[in-house]
Amino acid sequence: MVQETGVRGTGSALMTRDAAARTVTAAVLLLHGGREEGLGAPRRGNLAGARMRPFTWAIERVTAGDGVFVGQVRYRHRGWNGDREDAALDARRALEELVQRVGEVPVVLVGHSMGGRAALRAAGHPLVRSVVALAPWCPEGEPVAHLDGRRLVLVHGDRDRTTDPHDSWRFAARAAEAGARPCTVTMRGGDHPMLRRAGDWHRLTVSLVTGLLGTEPLPPRVADRLSGGTGNADPLEW
Numbered sequence: 001m002v003q004e005t006g007v008r009g010t011g012s013a014l015m016t017r018d019a020a021a022r023t024v025t026a027a028v029l030l031l032h033g034g035r036e037e038g039l040g041a042p043r044r045g046n047l048a049g050a051r052m053r054p055f056t057w058a059i060e061r062v063t064a065g066d067g068v069f070v071g072q073v074r075y076r077h078r079g080w081n082g083d084r085e086d087a088a089l090d091a092r093r094a095l096e097e098l099v100q101r102v103g104e105v106p107v108v109l110v111g112h113s114m115g116g117r118a119a120l121r122a123a124g125h126p127l128v129r130s131v132v133a134l135a136p137w138c139p140e141g142e143p144v145a146h147l148d149g150r151r152l153v154l155v156h157g158d159r160d161r162t163t164d165p166h167d168s169w170r171f172a173a174r175a176a177e178a179g180a181r182p183c184t185v186t187m188r189g190g191d192h193p194m195l196r197r198a199g200d201w202h203r204l205t206v207s208l209v210t211g212l213l214g215t216e217p218l219p220p221r222v223a224d225r226l227s228g229g230t231g232n233a234d235p236l237e238w
Contacts, residue, residue: 030052
């Protein structure tokens, strides 16, 4: 791997260990969690960012040699900050930087908690084909019209005490009505930090990402749901 590019303080919204000096046919961008409010910059080594590194490394390993660019979105602020929607703005900035770096390639977004909300908001970008939202923050009234045609997989632990799984299921149902193709998954025993059953969170996410990229088959039950756009169906149990 090459040295990480996108130096802190340069204003870049995209971090990666990949120099992309090769043919890139697809990309995966990962977005970590944050806070409801917070204008300070995330600290280096912050826990929310560290929580997503095993996902990033696992996706890098399994897609090595497949022409997939893997990067992380860097936030300028720790919080969503109401109407500022800072995390969503940074996600869109990262997508534009990606275009400058590797060209126009299909993108899968993977976000946890606030990062899941940001990924779902940014999914209206023309390059985004799919979103994997892990324990996403989906408050009532989140927009869905921009998700027409997108494949969405929302995974939520039933022991989550930070974000409500039922908010995710309601969001998916609304997204389906707007033309998205969603699948909802309950991680039995899973908590918000994804520490309980951590290996299962990692393995499922990798299989979802590779399936959405088309480099490996999707889990059959997920593929069935995505093909039917059954947002109102009961969540799959994992």
